[in-house]
Amino acid sequence: MARTDARFREAFNSLLDLCGGLTPGDSLPSEAALAEQMNVSRTIVRGALRDLDERGLLRWEGRSKLLVRPPKRSDRIELRGDSVTLGELETRFLDWILRFDVPADTPLNITQLARQFGVTPYTLQEFLSGWSRFGLVQRRPRGGWLLLGFTADYAVELSDFRAILETDAVRHLVALPPEHPVWSTLESLRVDHHALLDRIETEYHDFSKLDERFHAAVTGVVRNRFVVEFQKVISLIFHYHFQWDKTDERQRNEAAIREHLQWIKAMQRRDEGAAVAAARAHLATSKQTLLSSLRGHNLA
Amino acid sequence: MARTDARFREAFNSLLDLCGGLTPGDSLPSEAALAEQMNVSRTIVRGALRDLDERGLLRWEGRSKLLVRPPKRSDRIELRGDSVTLGELETRFLDWILRFDVPADTPLNITQLARQFGVTPYTLQEFLSGWSRFGLVQRRPRGGWLLLGFTADYAVELSDFRAILETDAVRHLVALPPEHPVWSTLESLRVDHHALLDRIETEYHDFSKLDERFHAAVTGVVRNRFVVEFQKVISLIFHYHFQWDKTDERQRNEAAIREHLQWIKAMQRRDEGAAVAAARAHLATSKQTLLSSLRGHNLA
DNA sequence: AAGTAGTATTTTATCATTAAAGTCTGGCTA
DNA sequence: TAGCCAGACTTTAATGATAAAATACTACTT
Incomplete structure (x- = not known):
């Protein structure tokens, strides 16, 4: 047909x-x-x-x-088959990889996956081609696809790349004039961080959203389509991973808030050196969390 | 079939x-x-x-x-139709965009393009999906593809992104121990730069290869799949653009060599500040060259 | 003259089809 | 009799044909 x-x-x-x-x-x-x-x-x-x-x-x-x-x-006529958008597919795909812990170097079966996600092979192929640029999947020499997967190596390199982008964003940010809207955004973020710290015992789950807002604010000062695109991917992967790793969540989030605050204050003082250092410290923690969550997941 | x-x-x-x-x-x-x-x-x-x-x-x-x-x-049996690899397709595609100066926001006709490049629509679709991550093309809401193209904006953002990656590479590089192989590579590059400068009047064309070698050496110290992937794209685009822009080539290349030398020497002195500054200066020139080549091309 | 509908053409997303890859089992050979 | 090998079969992926949707063009109406 x-x-x-x-x-x-x-x-x-x-x-x-x-x-x-x-x-x-x-x-x-x-x-x-x-x-x-x-x-x-x-x-x-x-x-x-x-x-x-x-x-x-x-x-x-x-x-x-x-x-x-x-x-x-x-x-009315029936709308058979809810068409899955590329965005939904992304969610389902990442969910599948992380939730079911698909090991690295797994050959992907296009036909079966397409059925599973409710899309046509054509759509799935388009989707995978996109991810192949980010080294998550690869074309096999004799046809078909290979999932390279979220290995520890991948996590390390992704984190390092994230650090490169965010460090650069920080350097840009501290040089911005006082009338730039980012400063008021940062101030309100600072307040929100303190507020969450006060009720951390019970509402530590809220940190995830705050974290996303904060990183978006920092990287948002760099108006660059490549940075934006990468930031989307990074945020997607980090977000998904943390969603499944609940060990020491309260403690982890509290520590992260304190790191964010150090970082925010350094930026507000326009202290580039301290801001970059604080950013690096936080991103290093974040990297370790991602790695240990990966390890925990693999052992489970 | x-x-x-x-x-x-x-x-x-x-x-x-x-x-x-x-x-x-x-x-x-x-x-x-x-x-x-x-x-x-x-x-x-x-x-x-x-x-x-x-x-x-x-x-x-x-x-x-x-x-x-x-x-x-x-x-022997005949091998009809030379199968075009994805790599070749990339070359032909960029060539087509730049050589024939396809304007931005052109709707792409998959069928026609596939015929033109000697691939199946399936292959072309896979290829375009890859580029869509880098914002060169985009899916149209009602189906089909749209070439967003090498606009001035695109060139600026690509250059800026390149600068982010290379600046980071420089910071890494200057911190490397003296026994790291990059130092001997840099020294031989320095020599080669001086050698080319001596015969610049006649052999300025050779700079392109030297430029590629130099940037590959610098970014090569960052072992990161994302950086590597982007570097490939960046080098592809810059290389292709300069291939068609011949205005003031001798003069431009000579200036670039001198900028490279400044940069190399700063790195050899392990002077991070000076190295970063030299890198920024050269990358800014490079950006301007790309922009003016774009402008020249559009006016022609 | 501007906008609208009719008609024709072009183009894309899907599916059946067939080449190729992968898998399993029994038998041969060393 | 253990390991390799080939036959038979199953599964999977890339392709051309095809129908749906988009677009372009022409003629008409107000």
Whole structure:
């Protein structure tokens, strides 16, 4: 067969919704207008209009599109198979690797994986090609894919790379003028860190979000598509890993908050040397946490 | 249809070559041994053996594979369509963008491009997915691909990112012990730079290779798969761009050599501050060159 | 003249198909 | 009789055909 008619089905139902807001006798906008409104091609709009006409909902003759009767619930057509987006696929894929601890150098079965994640092999292939740039998977010489996986080496190099990017961001940041919005962001982050420290005994789980906000704020001062892209990947992987590692979480998070505060204060003092040192210290801790979580996971 | 039998054809001819090295009456190794030798599956080996038997070159019965007559030139089968590797595709693709100056935000026609580059749409899609991580292309909302292209913005951000990586490499490098091989590499590079400077009037073209060697030496001290991957991309793009920009080449290259020498000497003195400053200066020049070459190209 | 619908063409995502890879088992040989 | 080998079979992946969607073009209406 060919492409699915999922776009058509979605558009059809969305057109029903639009008809629902009208009363019989009203006329619908032009084909082009409908197409733009539903973010779909005119071909689909015409297909949907034809169906509505056949079902007697609409009287469609050339430019006149008069509503005959309001749509009923039974007019809707079924959207079979929830289309999985690339974003969802990313989540599921990382989840699969980490949760089920897929070992390194595992050959990946495209057909089976595609079924498992509810996507077509075509989509999965596109997805894997993207990750191959980050060395998570690799093409096998005789065809197919190989999962290189989250080895300790990978974690070390990822952490080191992260450190390179964040250290650079820090150097940029401390040179920014006082009116730059990052300073107020940092101040509110500082306050939030202190606040969380006060209720750390019970709410240590909240640190994850705070951590993400903080790192996003720091790296956000570097307006660079490559940095941004990498930051997304790094944050994704770190986030996922910590999600499954719960050992000493309270203690770990408390220590991290103190490290963040040291770092924030150094930046606020515009002390580049101290800020870089504090950043390095925190990132080193982070790296060790990632490594030990990896080890713990492998032993479990 | 299904996959091409290119692997079979190649293996068949390679088996002919192997038979050419034998005399009639000799017997061939086991299927598994042949498969491993030719880096191919046993299925293919068996197929090739069957064909050789049918053609009367070989008497194949179970384990005995006796050569009947040496292979003739006419026994070879044609390898239709030279299979383009992903590496070649990369070269052709960048070449196409730069040489024909494809503007930014051009919708890419997969079918047409695939024909043009002599690959299947499947392969091209895989390739584009890889580049989408580096923001050179993007998926369009309604399907298809969009070339974001080598805009000035892209060049600036790529250069900045390069500077981040190289600056970090410099900091690592100056901290390395005297017995590290990079020091002797640097010294020979220094000598080569001076040598080229002496004959710059006529041989300024040689700088490109020297430049690549030098940057590879510096970034090579950082053993990190992400850095390495990016370095590959950066070197690819810079290399390709400079290949087409010939304005003031002699003068530009001479200036670059002097900048390199400043940088090398600072590193040899283990003067981190001066080395970083020299690196920054050179990378800034490089960025400007890339930008002006881009501008020149767009005006032409 | 501007915008709209009809028609035709182009292009993409999917699927059945076939080549190739991988696996298992029994038999031969050393 | 232990290890290797080949036959038979199963599984997997890359491809061309195909239908769906997008787009381009033309003609018409207001």
